[in-house]
Amino acid sequence: MVSNQVIAALHIENNEIRILVGQFFRDSFNVIAKHTAACRGMDGIRIIDEGKAIDSIRDAANTVSAMLSAPLKSVLLIIPAHRFKREKRTFDTLLPEHEVRYSDIRSLIKESYRSSVGHDYEIINVSCANYRINGITYPRIPLKEKGDILTSETDLICGDRLITYDYVKLVEKAGLKVMDICQDGFASCKEAAIFEQSLNSYMINIYLAGAHTVYSLICNGRLAAGFSSANGFNVLVKPIMDRFHLSYKDASRLLLRYGHIGQKEGEDRLINRWKDGDREMSITYNELQQAIAEASDKFVESIYSYCSNIVNYDNVSVIITGQGASLQDLDTTLEACFKKKVTCYCPETLGVREPKWAPLLGIFYEYKEVQQINETALSSVDMNVYTEHLLPQDNEEESNSLADRFRSITEKLFTDDEE
Numbered sequence: 001m002v003s004n005q006v007i008a009a010l011h012i013e014n015n016e017i018r019i020l021v022g023q024f025f026r027d028s029f030n031v032i033a034k035h036t037a038a039c040r041g042m043d044g045i046r047i048i049d050e051g052k053a054i055d056s057i058r059d060a061a062n063t064v065s066a067m068l069s070a071p072l073k074s075v076l077l078i079i080p081a082h083r084f085k086r087e088k089r090t091f092d093t094l095l096p097e098h099e100v101r102y103s104d105i106r107s108l109i110k111e112s113y114r115s116s117v118g119h120d121y122e123i124i125n126v127s128c129a130n131y132r133i134n135g136i137t138y139p140r141i142p143l144k145e146k147g148d149i150l151t152s153e154t155d156l157i158c159g160d161r162l163i164t165y166d167y168v169k170l171v172e173k174a175g176l177k178v179m180d181i182c183q184d185g186f187a188s189c190k191e192a193a194i195f196e197q198s199l200n201s202y203m204i205n206i207y208l209a210g211a212h213t214v215y216s217l218i219c220n221g222r223l224a225a226g227f228s229s230a231n232g233f234n235v236l237v238k239p240i241m242d243r244f245h246l247s248y249k250d251a252s253r254l255l256l257r258y259g260h261i262g263q264k265e266g267e268d269r270l271i272n273r274w275k276d277g278d279r280e281m282s283i284t285y286n287e288l289q290q291a292i293a294e295a296s297d298k299f300v301e302s303i304y305s306y307c308s309n310i311v312n313y314d315n316v317s318v319i320i321t322g323q324g325a326s327l328q329d330l331d332t333t334l335e336a337c338f339k340k341k342v343t344c345y346c347p348e349t350l351g352v353r354e355p356k357w358a359p360l361l362g363i364f365y366e367y368k369e370v371q372q373i374n375e376t377a378l379s380s381v382d383m384n385v386y387t388e389h390l391l392p393q394d395n396e397e398e399s400n401s402l403a404d405r406f407r408s409i410t411e412k413l414f415t416d417d418e419e
Contacts, residue, residue, distance in 0.1 A: 004387075006032060007367065008064065008380040009360045010057070010171065011078035011184070014210035014234075014323065015042050015248065017060045019075070020352065020360040021068065021380070029364060031351035033067045035060060038249075044211030044234070045080040047166055050173070057174035069389035070381040074177035076363045079124060079167050081183040081207070081214040083160040084228040087117055092151050100133065100145045105373050108152045117156060122164045124183050125157040125366065129222035139221060141373075155223050157186050179378060180370060182363040185214025185226070188321035191362030192345050195221045202316045204307055207359075208324025210234045210252070215306055229306065233324045235299055236292050243291045244283055245276070255292065256326050258285060262300065262333035264293045304337045311338045318342045325355035 004023075011018040021033040037060040041052030065072045093107045105128075112126045131138045132151040142150075168178050182190075185207035189195060194203050198218040207214040209232045216226040236259065240251040258271050266285040273282040310316060318340055320330060325344040334342045346355050371377065379386075 004383060005377055005379045006068070006381050006383065006386055007076065007179075007364060007378075008072055008074070009076040009078065009363050010176070011360050012039050012042065012053075012057075012167070013078075013080070013184070013356070014252065015039050017056060018356070018360060019060055019064050019072075020357060021064060021072075022364060024364070024368060029349060029361070031349060033064060034352055034357070035064050035067065037063065045082055045163065047170060050170065053170055054174045057171060057176070061174065061176055065381075068381060068386060070386040072176065072380060073382070074179045074378070074380045075171065076367055077167065077171055077178045077181045078184050078187060078359050078363060079159060079164055079181050080209070080212060081159055081185040081228045082163045082212065083121070084183060084185060084214055084226055085117075085121070085158045086223050086226050087115075087156040087158060089115055089154050089156060090151065091154055092149055095148055095150055098146060098148060100131075100142050100147070100150055102141075102143070102373050102375055104150055105141055108150070108154070109373070112154050112156060115156060117158045120161050121158045122161040123156050124159045124164065124181060125186055127155040127157060127186075127223065129153045129155055157183060157223070159183055179380070180363075180367050182359075182366050183214075184209065184322070184359040185216055185228070186223075187359040187362035187366060188345075189216060189218065189223070189362065190365045191347060191358045192319060192321055194218050194319060200315075202310065202313065204311065204316065204318045206303065206307070206318065206320050206324075207322045208233055208320055208327075209322050210237070210324075213303075213324075217310060229302075231299075231302060233299070233327060236295050236327075239291045239295050240288065243287075244281070254283070254288060256323075258288055259292055259296075260289060260328045261296050261330045262336075263289050263296075263329065265289050300333055300337060303334065307338070311340055316340055320344045321355065321358045323356035325358075 006021060006023050008019060008021045015038060017037045017039045019035045022029055022031045039053060039056045041049030047053055061072045091108050091111050093104055095104055109126050113123055117123055130153050131142055133142055133145050133147040171178055188207045189205050194205050195218060197203060199221055203218045205216040205218060211232045211234055213229045213232050217224045236255055237248060237252045240246060240254060254272060266289040268284050268286045270282055271285050318338060331342045331344045347353055347358055347361055349361060
């Protein structure tokens with residue numbers, strides 16, 4: 001991925017559209033712009049009103065286009081890992097030039113995508129765990145290595161075919177070309193660098209979204225097993241909605257800001273007040289904890305039950321990714337159950353230091369590898385138009401300092417998220 005590429009990624013989760021725009025410069029990733037907006041027409045991961053969802057995506061894309069002063073034309077798309085599964089396959093390819101080239105890797109990947117994984121499944125991503133040539137195994141592409149046959153042990157990351165097609169069709173109907181797709185749980189593994197951390201050890205990545213949870217077991221730099229559950233942290237949002245008659249947006253905001261997992265009660269202090277007609281309503285911290293206490297216990301128990309078969313082994317660690325990693329005390333509560341170190345992961349990239357952005361960051365790293373193999377350099381915007389608006393105009397005074405020019409650019413691109 002060259003330094004003058006501008007790439008955008010789009011994620012629809014919890015009735016929210018998230019768009020992240022950035023570029024790689026050498027080995028570092030730079031965030032150019034980010035935007036969140038409500039997505040109408042969704043119920044969890046299901047599309048219930050296509051027209052409203054398309055309008056929401058189009059409005060969000062137009063906002064980002066205005067921020068960039070260049071039309072947003074294409075995006076990388078995060079797909080929910082509904083009915084997620086992983087299959088392991090081995091592929092061989094002859095080397096016509098008697099040395100490994102990117103064209104040979106492309107042949108392996110094309111053959112991988114032609115694999116049969118079930119009529120209701122779609123191969124979302126292909127991850128080559130290792131390569132073998134002349135009896136030697138390589139964790140990375142053995143570019144220019146001499147030989148006649150290249151063998152690849154490949155992980156096929158699969159998901160529900162209908163969900164995949166529906167999301168791609170939805171985004172393209174909104175006027176955006178889909179450059180590539182990636183599942184949310186797998187993308188979060190890429191961002192958290194779990195594959196690198198899992199050498200000679202086991203790591204469990206629990207990608208916790210509102211409507212679903214993805215469990216991934218990683219060992220020695222590859223995905224060893226994985227599955228998805230239809231329950232997410234929305235099971236904690238619903239009791240708040242039912243008890244206090246709040247919207248999903250307000251209830252989830254209270255949960256993520258004030259809720260504590262594993263805590264039965266709290267201080268009797270006011271945390272929210274509003275009017276319902278002529279009635280004045282309020283919620284205390286203690287009332288919120290009591291509302292979610294029972295659901296919180298069941299929530300933790302369900303996570304433990306899914307991981308109990310592997311978490312008791314030695315040399316196993318657990319990492320929580322996704323928006324659910326924002327839940328307070330989730331790590332300490334799960335540590336008490338697992339008797340293992342549990343980490344709630346938050347990205348450290350400047351501008352997106354919130355757990356919910358992890359999949360969007362991860363798909364950039366996944367796409368960087370894909371572009372290197374395909375030897376392409378595509379952008380999400382017209383770079384001529386984008387660059388023209390970033391460069392200082394001829395009629396600007398020569399006395400403008402570099403700091404002034406930089407300030408004008410950053411003020412134009414970065415906006416605070418609305419709650």
